[in-house]
Amino acid sequence: xxxxxxxKQKKMLYxxxxxxxxxxxxxxxxRLIEMPMWAELIIYAVPYIIAGFDVLKTAFINMxxxxxxxxxxxxxxxxxxxxxxxxxxxxxxxxxxxxVGELFQSIAVxxxxxxxxxxxxxxxxxxxxxREGEEITVGPDEVDVGELIITRPGEKxxxxxxxxxxxxSVNTAALTGESAPVDVKYSDSVISGTVNLTGVIKVxxxxxxxxxxxxxxxxxxxxxxxxxxxxxxxxxxxxKVYTPCVVIAALLLGIIPPLILGIGSWEIWKTWxxxxxxxxxxxxxxxxxxxxxxxxxxxxxxxxxxxxxxKGANYMESLASIDTVVFDxxxxxxxxxxxxxxxxxxxxxxxxxxxxxxxxxxFSSHPVAQSIVRAHGxxxxxxxxTEVKEIAGKGIEAVIDGERYYCGNGGLMEMCGADxxxxxxxxTIIHVSxxxxxxxxxxxxxxxxxxxxxxxxxxxxxxxxxxxxxTGDKEKVAKSVSEKLGLTEYHAELLxxxxxxxxxxxxxxxxxxxxxxxxxxxAPVLMRADxxxxxxxxxxxxxxxxxxxxxxxxxxMGIVKAILIAxxxxxxxxxxxIFALGVKAIILILGALGxxxxxxxxxxxxxxxxxxxxxxxxxxxxxx
Amino acid sequence: xxxxFELEDLDCANCARKMQEAVEKLDGVNSxxxxxxxxxxxxxxxxxxxxxxxxxxxxxxxxxxPDCTVLI
Numbered sequence: 001x002x003x004x005x006x007x008k009q010k011k012m013l014y015x016x017x018x019x020x021x022x023x024x025x026x027x028x029x030x031r032l033i034e035m036p037m038w039a040e041l042i043i044y045a046v047p048y049i050i051a052g053f054d055v056l057k058t059a060f061i062n063m064x065x066x067x068x069x070x071x072x073x074x075x076x077x078x079x080x081x082x083x084x085x086x087x088x089x090x091x092x093x094x095x096x097x098x099x100v101g102e103l104f105q106s107i108a109v110x111x112x113x114x115x116x117x118x119x120x121x122x123x124x125x126x127x128x129x130x131r132e133g134e135e136i137t138v139g140p141d142e143v144d145v146g147e148l149i150i151t152r153p154g155e156k157x158x159x160x161x162x163x164x165x166x167x168x169s170v171n172t173a174a175l176t177g178e179s180a181p182v183d184v185k186y187s188d189s190v191i192s193g194t195v196n197l198t199g200v201i202k203v204x205x206x207x208x209x210x211x212x213x214x215x216x217x218x219x220x221x222x223x224x225x226x227x228x229x230x231x232x233x234x235x236x237x238x239x240k241v242y243t244p245c246v247v248i249a250a251l252l253l254g255i256i257p258p259l260i261l262g263i264g265s266w267e268i269w270k271t272w273x274x275x276x277x278x279x280x281x282x283x284x285x286x287x288x289x290x291x292x293x294x295x296x297x298x299x300x301x302x303x304x305x306x307x308x309x310x311k312g313a314n315y316m317e318s319l320a321s322i323d324t325v326v327f328d329x330x331x332x333x334x335x336x337x338x339x340x341x342x343x344x345x346x347x348x349x350x351x352x353x354x355x356x357x358x359x360x361x362x363f364s365s366h367p368v369a370q371s372i373v374r375a376h377g378x379x380x381x382x383x384x385x386t387e388v389k390e391i392a393g394k395g396i397e398a399v400i401d402g403e404r405y406y407c408g409n410g411g412l413m414e415m416c417g418a419d420x421x422x423x424x425x426x427x428t429i430i431h432v433s434x435x436x437x438x439x440x441x442x443x444x445x446x447x448x449x450x451x452x453x454x455x456x457x458x459x460x461x462x463x464x465x466x467x468x469x470x471t472g473d474k475e476k477v478a479k480s481v482s483e484k485l486g487l488t489e490y491h492a493e494l495l496x497x498x499x500x501x502x503x504x505x506x507x508x509x510x511x512x513x514x515x516x517x518x519x520x521x522x523a524p525v526l527m528r529a530d531x532x533x534x535x536x537x538x539x540x541x542x543x544x545x546x547x548x549x550x551x552x553x554x555x556x557m558g559i560v561k562a563i564l565i566a567x568x569x570x571x572x573x574x575x576x577x578i579f580a581l582g583v584k585a586i587i588l589i590l591g592a593l594g595x596x597x598x599x600x601x602x603x604x605x606x607x608x609x610x611x612x613x614x615x616x617x618x619x620x621x622x623x624x
Numbered sequence: 625x626x627x628x629f630e631l632e633d634l635d636c637a638n639c640a641r642k643m644q645e646a647v648e649k650l651d652g653v654n655s656x657x658x659x660x661x662x663x664x665x666x667x668x669x670x671x672x673x674x675x676x677x678x679x680x681x682x683x684x685x686x687x688x689x690p691d692c693t694v695l696i
Contacts, residue, residue, distance in 0.1 A: 032672060061690055062687075067687070070688075071636070071638060104634055113661060222664075226657055226659070236641060286638055288639075289637040289638045
């Protein structure tokens with residue numbers, strides 16, 4: 001492990017080593033040579049001061065400012081108290097270990113901060129812009145919308161834009177977690193923060209740097225720690241009362257029992273003074289205050305690396321206990337793009353049927369028509385088509401090679417008198433006839449995404465009870481998709497307002513509900529759900545703004561990832577809270593009874609802090 | 625007005641919490657968040673008196689944690 005220390009940390013480390021060596025020497029010397037109390041005191045005071053002079057200084061300043069519940073001040077009181085009670089080695093050791101804990105905390109937090117910012121190392125440093133025919137390198141924020149930028153292999157694409165020249169493949173892993181590169185060519189859009197891999201491309205920018213995807217993502221991740229989880233609020237409240245309570249308890253412990261048990265006996269005063277010092281040593285709630293936000297920060301950072309942006313620790317908390325996931329259909333479970341699923345010809349070949357249909361539809365811009373043209377793939381000679389008429393709500397009538405063809409729904413077939421048959425498959429059915437002679441039909445469907453089925457079964461496996469689909473599409477289509485994916489429930493033919501009503505009904509029946517949509521037209525539902533998840537958000541501002549969790553890629557599996565990451569983070573947080581509180585409570589009890597000594601108290605402070613931080617750092621690591 | 629400031633040598637999380645509380649109590653501060661993880665402070669305060677409030681905030685933060693400095 002390669003740890004780079006800052007100058008301040010290095011200085012602290014040397015001081016700790018020096019103090020530790022002197023302490024060890026002091027322990028040996030006092031064991032070997034019999035010496036008076038004052039000499040022992042001096043021998044132990046030297047490492048104490050070397051380790052802790054800055055603590056003493058700050059404590060003193062804070063005392064002047066009236067900050068009596070400051071941890072440094074309390075540490076000073078506890079150690080001086082221990083010196084007063086004649087526990088010299090303990091007093092020195094407490095200061096030494098306190099500093100070890102502080103140093104460790106500073107290194108651990110610095111490291112995780114760095115590794116998270118490394119994960120999010122997507123901020124481009126410069127942009128090469130073409131101005132008046134010359135290439136100039138400028139900061140990304142100096143490029144205007146509509147300028148032409150050029151990126152070479154290995155460079156980060158600095159701004160969102162559209163490829164104007166060249167082809168390349170682009171690595172989007174930093175944004176989506178998806179390692180397979182994406183090919184881009186003329187007129188494709190590219191996203192800032194992705195890496196150009198193979199070719200030189202010229203890109204016409206469509207956003208300023210401030211408005212670009214990469215800036216939005218960075219802002220989102222950095223601000224995510226503003227939205228606090230309930231546990232965090234609890235810790236804040238707890239920290240506020242914990243220290244004063246323990247300090248007051250320490251005071252009472254140091255004064256009242258000796259008053260009752262033996263006001264004149266120095267031995268009794270000494271015993272209770274040490275017990276009070278034990279209280280003071282564990283009076284800092286540091287382990288909790290550091291490790292809880294550190295866990296959330298780590299979890300959010302780790303999730304971001306996987307292409308899952310979680311907007312706050314509070315959503316992390318909700319995600320962990322999701323028992324109902326509601327999906328929008330189009331664009332979420334399905335690709336939102338129509339594709340020819342099957343061709344059922346009558347008396348002619350499939351290719352011929354598709355050829356005729358594609359010719360008819362080649363003039364239409366309707367998504368269904370486009371899908372037929374795409375499926376045909378080849379060149380359509382438009383000269384062959386002499387007459388095209390669109391019949392609203394029914395389809396198209398066209399004359400091809402002098403023959404009259406009809407291409408459309410059942411209504412159109414009835415109109416031209418063709419003897420058509422409905423298909424057993426669901427989806428959009430396009431019938432084709434030559435005059436009144438029926439040629440067959442083409443089945444068109446919105447394709448289900450490759451990993452939708454896996455996402456649904458994984459969700460069930462991790463204990464999500466209800467997986468519901470809401471769609472504006474026809475009942476028949478919804479039913480078929482729902483059966484293919486194994487959903488527990490679906491509601492079809494819904495208007496946008498109906499979706500909200502259904503969500504509210506489901507909210508009443510579930511403990512935590514997540515809604516996943518494409519974020520474009522389901523903003524009200526996204527807001528209403530406990531956790532609104534927007535999918536395929538690359539380049540969509542609306543989604544990034546209205547959702548609580550943003551999946552950068554188009555894959556429903558991202559929801560499974562998000563839930564698993566959230567659960568792991570919450571588990572770590574709970575472990576830390578219970579562990580830290582438990583150990584401190586035990587030490588307080590044992591300390592009051594005189595069983596726990598100063599050494600154990602130091603463990604309760606520094607040891608717990610270190611263990612809690614180590615545990616919190618785990619949140620960042622995500623299994624692939 | 626809302627502005628973000630970088631903090632240097634913010635070494636303890638408990639202090640960050642206390643600084644935030646102290647700044648929030650100041651007159652004219654709408655909200656403040658001192659973030660230990662990102663070592664940043666986000667101050668939201670009245671536009672007209674922003675600079676004065678900032679100065680005041682830095683003063684109370686110094687009181688809580690003398691080592692920590694606000695980079696402006």
